[in-house]
Amino acid sequence: MKPAAAAALLCLLVPSACNQASNDRLASPVTIVGDAVPAPLEGRQGDAQRGQQVFTSRDSGHCLLCHQLASLDAEFQGNVGPPLTGIGDRLDAGQIRYRIIDAQTIWPDTVMPSYYRTDGLRQVGEAYKGAPALNAQEVEDLVAFLETQTD
Amino acid sequence: MRRLVALALLLSACGGQSGEYAQQSQIPPEAIQSGYTFLQPETQALQDDDFANPGFLWVDKGETLFNQIPETGAPACASCHAADNRPLSGVAAHYPVMDEETGKLMNIEARINACRERHQDLAPLDHESDALLGLTAYVASLARGVPISVNIDGPARNYYEAGKDYFFLRKGQFNLACSQCHNDNWGKKLRGDTISQGHGNAFPAYRMEWQTFGSLHRRLRDCDSGIRAEPLDYGSATYMAVELYLAKRAEGLAMESPGVRR
Amino acid sequence: MIRISAPDTATAGEIIELKAMIQHPMETGYRRDSKGETIPRNIIKQFRCTYDGNIIFEGEFFPGIAANPFLTFHARATRTAMIEFSWTDQHGERWSEERLLTVS
Numbered sequence: 236m237k238p239a240a241a242a243a244l245l246c247l248l249v250p251s252a253c254n255q256a257s258n259d260r261l262a263s264p265v266t267i268v269g270d271a272v273p274a275p276l277e278g279r280q281g282d283a284q285r286g287q288q289v290f291t292s293r294d295s296g297h298c299l300l301c302h303q304l305a306s307l308d309a310e311f312q313g314n315v316g317p318p319l320t321g322i323g324d325r326l327d328a329g330q331i332r333y334r335i336i337d338a339q340t341i342w343p344d345t346v347m348p349s350y351y352r353t354d355g356l357r358q359v360g361e362a363y364k365g366a367p368a369l370n371a372q373e374v375e376d377l378v379a380f381l382e383t384q385t386d
Numbered sequence: 387m388r389r390l391v392a393l394a395l396l397l398s399a400c401g402g403q404s405g406e407y408a409q410q411s412q413i414p415p416e417a418i419q420s421g422y423t424f425l426q427p428e429t430q431a432l433q434d435d436d437f438a439n440p441g442f443l444w445v446d447k448g449e450t451l452f453n454q455i456p457e458t459g460a461p462a463c464a465s466c467h468a469a470d471n472r473p474l475s476g477v478a479a480h481y482p483v484m485d486e487e488t489g490k491l492m493n494i495e496a497r498i499n500a501c502r503e504r505h506q507d508l509a510p511l512d513h514e515s516d517a518l519l520g521l522t523a524y525v526a527s528l529a530r531g532v533p534i535s536v537n538i539d540g541p542a543r544n545y546y547e548a549g550k551d552y553f554f555l556r557k558g559q560f561n562l563a564c565s566q567c568h569n570d571n572w573g574k575k576l577r578g579d580t581i582s583q584g585h586g587n588a589f590p591a592y593r594m595e596w597q598t599f600g601s602l603h604r605r606l607r608d609c610d611s612g613i614r615a616e617p618l619d620y621g622s623a624t625y626m627a628v629e630l631y632l633a634k635r636a637e638g639l640a641m642e643s644p645g646v647r648r
Numbered sequence: 649m650i651r652i653s654a655p656d657t658a659t660a661g662e663i664i665e666l667k668a669m670i671q672h673p674m675e676t677g678y679r680r681d682s683k684g685e686t687i688p689r690n691i692i693k694q695f696r697c698t699y700d701g702n703i704i705f706e707g708e709f710f711p712g713i714a715a716n717p718f719l720t721f722h723a724r725a726t727r728t729a730m731i732e733f734s735w736t737d738q739h740g741e742r743w744s745e746e747r748l749l750t751v752s
Contacts, residue, residue, distance in 0.1 A: 300576050311578035315571055339561060344409050346571060348560035357406075358557040358615045368559055368614070440716045443649045443671045516649070516671075597673065597715035 260354035261336060262367040271329030272336065275378075276351070276371035286380025289373050296350070296369055296377060306384060316347060323385040332378050335369070350374065407554045408563035411570050413583055413635075420639050421582040421647055429594070433646035441523060441592040441644025444599045447516060448524025460506040463521075478529035479641045482630050484542050491545040491626045494522050495601060513620035519599050523590050526643035533640055534587055536633040545623075549631025552624055558615030579648065584609075585636040586629065588645020595648060602629060652733060654747040658725035666697065666705075668733045669718040670743065676711035694736045695719060699749075700729030725751045 256267045265272045275281070289296040291309055299307070301315035322331065334341065336351035350369040369377070422430060432438055452463045467474050482493040485500065492500065498521050499510035511518035538546040553564045568584030575581070589602040596604075603625045607617035618624050653667035670692070677689025689711065697705040705721045723731075728751045734744035 311575070313575050313577050315567075315574045315576060315581070343405065344566075346562060346566045348562070352561070356557075356559060356561055357555070358610075359559050360611065360614045360616045363559040363614045437651065437653050437667050437669070438718055440669065440671075440718070443651055443669065443716060446651060447649050 258337060258340065261349075261351045262353045263351075263371060265336065265351075267333060268329070270333060270341065271327065272333040273329035275375050276332070276336070279371050279375045281372075281375030281377070281379030283376070283379040283383050285373075286376035286378070289369070289377050290380060296373065298377070301347075304384065319381065319384065321384060321386045323382045328378050328382050331381050332374065335374055335377055406556060407551075408556055408565045409570075410554065411565055413569055413572070415638075418585075418636065418639060419583060420587055420642060421585055422588065422642060422645070424580045424582040425647070429646055429648070433588075433642070439592070439644060439646055441590075441599055441646065444516065444520045444523040444590070445527045445644055447520030448522070448527075451517060451521055452524055456506055456508055458507060460508065463501070463506075466505065474525055475528045476532045478526040478643070479532040479534050480536055482545075482626060482633065483537070484540070489541065491542065491623070491630060493602075493626055493629050494525055495603075496621065496626070498522060498525070514600060514604060519590055519601065522601065523599065523644050526590060526641065529641040530643065531640050533638050534633055534636050536630060536637070538630065538634055542630065545627040545630050546634060548624065549627035549629070552628050553631055558610065558613035560613045562613045564609065584632070585639055586632045587636050587639045588642040588647060590643055591645035591647050593647050599644070602632075650733070650743060650745050652745055652747055654731055654749065656748070657750045657752065660725060660727075660751050662725045663722050664725050664749070665720065665722055666731065666733075667718070667720045668695070668697070669716060670735050671716050672735075672737070674709075674711070674713055674715040674717060678711065689738065692717065692735045692737045696734050696736075697721070697723075698732045698734075699723060700727065725749060727751050 258265050258267055263277055265276065266274060287307075290298045290304070291307065298304075298319070299309055299312050301313040303312040303314060303318040303320060305318070305320040326334070334347070337349040338345050338347035339349045339352070348368060351367045351371075351374060353365065353367050422433065425433075432440075436442060452467075455462045466472055478494055481497070482491050483497075484490070485492045485497075487500075487504075490496075495513070495518055498518065502508040502510060511521070536542075556563045556566075564584060567581050572581050572583045586602045586605075589605060590599060591605075592599045593605070595608075601620070603620045603622075606625050606628060607620075610617040649671040651667075651669045653665075655664050658664050672692055673690060674692065675687055675690040677686065677691075679687045681687055691711055691713070692709050695705075695707045695709065695717075696703060704723050705719075707719065709717065729749060730746045731749050732744055732746040734742060736742045
């Protein structure tokens with residue numbers, strides 16, 4: 236058996252052995268491995284160009300509200316969150332994915348919303364009930380886009 | 387009860403799940419500053435000019451209504467509140483207050499409507515109507531420059547604690563508490579906007595976003611909408627409690643109503 | 649609601665400053681409500697100021713003018729007369745106020 240397969244089998248049999256956990260408060264179930272969610276949500280394929288739209292559009296993720304991305308020709312980029320310039324060099328796809336979908340599990344006091352969370356929220360606006368802030372495709376598009384952000 | 391629930395939730399949480407409340411934080415007293423300081427110079431100039439400040443359209447309206455004898459022949463507000471009798475100069479800086487009659491917390495809007503009912507035999511004015519905004523603006527303008535100072539002793543304490551609760555409660559689809567932006571991240575930028583400390587000392591205010599004048603409750607509803615939480619009703623007990631908490635938190639800041647804000 | 653700033657008195661030949669503000673939504677007709685429907689245009693189309701019956705200032709308003717429009721302009725005081733400020737909207741509805749200027 237190849238080492239990678241053996242490790243995967245071990246992880247399935249003994250989750251605590253490799254720091255695996257599941258997360259049930261999201262729009263669809265995910266498996267967390269360490270500080271990453273390696274599997275694309277709902278098995279979807281992300282598109283980097285659409286991801287840029289999600290990142291910059293006021294009607295979508297609007298990540299620019301809080302995060303800077305030097306490669307973008309957009310004015311007035313926020314600084315509540317850390318700059319994401321070159322993020323593709325620092326984090327892999329799985330790590331980026333986890334931070335988008337449920338940052339509040341990683342850092343309990345963060346102001347970064349958990350964009351894929353649907354469970355256990357209080358006083359959610361009528362227009363937003365029942366669905367996550369970003370759907371699986373939007374998350375995958377963002378991950379694809381941010382992966383391209385390398386120096 | 388709420389604290390017990392919060393504690394239970396925290397204890398049952400596993401591996402880094404965020405609790406019901408944000409961390410208790412506080413802006414150091416020497417760092418407290420009005421939303422005015424976060425405005426562009428042009429906007430500040432607009433607030434400072436007593437003619438150009440559009441809020442004065444409502445202050446004028448309020449002053450007219452204040453002096454007007456109602457159609458029913460009941461006394462005008464001015465006849466009880468004339469200079470020496472029950473002067474209103476400065477009172478707005480000490481609101482909200484407990485109403486002795488009902489035992490409820492009252493902001494200026496609620497007090498105006500209570501006065502209408504009890505002393506003028508008039509129907510209450512609708513929230514955000516020009517008439518109620520006008521009267522509120524007029525009364526608030528009589529406290530311009532007066533440092534905010536509210537009483538949170540006795541029965542008011544329950545409201546203060548409830549307001550504080552709401553301020554630190556994480557809510558909405560984004561699961562954020564007021565404190566997280568306004569205590570912990572004020573001064574940082576959301577796109578081109580600088581996050582203020584979230585004080586209410588300029589309200590009721592003319593907001594550029596509304597292109598009209600509005601109450602603090604209207605602003606709180608916008609705040610809740612911003613984090614994708616369902617806004618509460620105008621005049622709700624919770625928002626009233628939040629007003630008291632915010633006033634205590636802003637203690638010492640001068641009243642600026644009618645303010646001009648983004 | 650209308651606010652006017654105009655001096656009560658002036659000396660002959662003096663330049664006076666006039667200010668006028670009216671409460672009006674100046675709805676552009678380009679905004680959409682929460683259901684996605686266009687909010688209909690509702691704007692003031694004309695502002696006029698007359699002094700002793702003569703037009704001394706006139707403006708055509710378009711959707712670019714912000715809500716609660718505020719105007720400042722100057723005039724030369726010549727004789728004691730009424731200064732009238734008037735606004736007309738797209739439906740033909742008109743609002744006006746006047747101030748007496750006493751010139752010595």
